[in-house]
Amino acid sequence: MINEALAVNEKTTSVVSETSSLDPNTLWQSLAAALKSRVNEYVFQTWFAPLHPTCIRDHQLIIQTHDRFTKDWIDDHYRDVVLEALNETGLGLKHEIDEFELEVNDALRPHDAPGTHQVTVSAQSAQKKQLNDKYLFSNFVVGPSNQFAFAASRAVADRPAQAYNPLFLFGGVGLGKTHLINAVGHGVLANFQNYRIIYMSSEQFMNEVINGIRYGKMEEFHNKYRKNCDMLLMDDIQLIAGKDRTQEEFFHTFNALYESKKQIIVTSDKLPHEISGLEERMRTRFQWGLIADIQPPEIETRVAILKKKAELEGAELPDGVAMFLAENIRSNVRELEGALIRVIAHSSLTGQRISIDYAREVLAEILANRQNLVTVEGIQKIVAAYYSVRVADLKSPRRHKVVAKPRQVAMYLCRKLLNTSYPELGERFGGKDHTTILSACRKMELLEQKDNALRSEVQELKRRIQE
Ligand code: ADP
Ligand code: MG
Numbered sequence: 001m002i003n004e005a006l007a008v009n010e011k012t013t014s015v016v017s018e019t020s021s022l023d024p025n026t027l028w029q030s031l032a033a034a035l036k037s038r039v040n041e042y043v044f045q046t047w048f049a050p051l052h053p054t055c056i057r058d059h060q061l062i063i064q065t066h067d068r069f070t071k072d073w074i075d076d077h078y079r080d081v082v083l084e085a086l087n088e089t090g091l092g093l094k095h096e097i098d099e100f101e102l103e104v105n106d107a108l109r110p111h112d113a114p115g116t117h118q119v120t121v122s123a124q125s126a127q128k129k130q131l132n133d134k135y136l137f138s139n140f141v142v143g144p145s146n147q148f149a150f151a152a153s154r155a156v157a158d159r160p161a162q163a164y165n166p167l168f169l170f171g172g173v174g175l176g177k178t179h180l181i182n183a184v185g186h187g188v189l190a191n192f193q194n195y196r197i198i199y200m201s202s203e204q205f206m207n208e209v210i211n212g213i214r215y216g217k218m219e220e221f222h223n224k225y226r227k228n229c230d231m232l233l234m235d236d237i238q239l240i241a242g243k244d245r246t247q248e249e250f251f252h253t254f255n256a257l258y259e260s261k262k263q264i265i266v267t268s269d270k271l272p273h274e275i276s277g278l279e280e281r282m283r284t285r286f287q288w289g290l291i292a293d294i295q296p297p298e299i300e301t302r303v304a305i306l307k308k309k310a311e312l313e314g315a316e317l318p319d320g321v322a323m324f325l326a327e328n329i330r331s332n333v334r335e336l337e338g339a340l341i342r343v344i345a346h347s348s349l350t351g352q353r354i355s356i357d358y359a360r361e362v363l364a365e366i367l368a369n370r371q372n373l374v375t376v377e378g379i380q381k382i383v384a385a386y387y388s389v390r391v392a393d394l395k396s397p398r399r400h401k402v403v404a405k406p407r408q409v410a411m412y413l414c415r416k417l418l419n420t421s422y423p424e425l426g427e428r429f430g431g432k433d434h435t436t437i438l439s440a441c442r443k444m445e446l447l448e449q450k451d452n453a454l455r456s457e458v459q460e461l462k463r464r465i466q467e
Helices: 002-021 024-036 041-048 068-077 079-089 124-130 147-158 177-191 202-214 218-227 244-259 280-286 299-313 319-328 333-350 356-362 364-373 376-386 391-395 401-418 422-428 434-450 452-466
Strands: 052-057 060-065 099-104 167-171 197-201 231-235 263-268 290-294
Touching (some): 024 041, 024 060, 024 079, 041 202, 060 068, 068 079, 068 099, 147 177, 197 202, 244 280, 299 319, 299 333, 319 333, 319 356, 376 391, 376 401, 376 422, 376 452
Parallel strands (some): 060 099, 167 290
């Protein structure tokens, strides 16, 4: 009897503690934190901050939205993100909640809705808040791959709207575009305290267009961007491709700012003519100013970035380890930083000294994936797809221009990116003589310097291969 009572009691307590951890508010708080790390601040403020959790019912967390539009929007755009976040938060609760449901709260009126959460741009502190404090000129490592973009950004920060307008910063993922565009913002504020700067991604801009239309606030929207703005920093402009209304608004914003001699900077992971779905008139305007590209950093720059980063983190990074990381992670500064942080974090947790062996061990998985990632076959496939030919064409002896060019580009890229020997490449390209490969590589090397179109094709292919 006594035993049974005890058992029941234990059960009850455990049930109680379990249900108390399922309090919708507490759960919402951790869910919100998980969401925050998955979306940018603006998306979070616009769509998630205004939500209210109400209860948990039938394994579902019930969340209230202001209106049907918000409900549908979150359902359409962020359902997976919320489920992922829920999954992460709910580790222990997985069995209790496996879904969420959005309910519309009719009591709230539209003017209580997301619009009120928009960031204001009047005070300097507010502007600084939009800019990322970590991204300064002073901690940007300059090397041959990025010095042009760096110099152009500096010039714009010192003489906004006089040096280059617009400035179009272009480069692959994780190469420092966001860093540089933020640095310009900080640089300008240091020189001109009252400058009204708007920094945002073009996705945020699109959200504001949507909100403006939805709440009949387009006039406010126009004032904000066309009148009350001295400098517009728009990150990831390639994302407005195909969004007609957003492009339309951006076009008029651009014209208004440009005509009143206000600086515009945009970043993009593609060149204007490579962004499909971008209107011609926008393309032309981006070409009015300066297009500055950022290339993947050379090994020396990668080492320098690692050293700078380690210094900022207060960690000791032996030269050999910096070299090891820089040799193995080549294409993307974000990944390079990620690897370094991982090694530093591990070493500070375990108290082990950072050595090459230690780094190799900590990064084993990442490095293994990386090495298998780029192969001759992989390059052949990507190049063939890019030029709409078959991989078999690349290996065939046909000399028609339609296949000869893609074939030479593929050979050249294999040699450049993988450093595979000429005889082996000959083998892999359908049993050709090594001199064929050699002359293709020489020819491409020369052409790449002279022929702009080819250069941008090769760059685009490199980006695709390295992603
Ligand atoms: P992008 O916007 O081009 O995708 P980011 O600007 O976000 O790339 O850069 C990714 C990370 O790499 C950031 O943490 C950034 O500070 C860092 N980074 C990139 N280039 C450099 C550089 N030259 N010096 C120092 N840090 C860099
Ligand atoms: Mg970026």
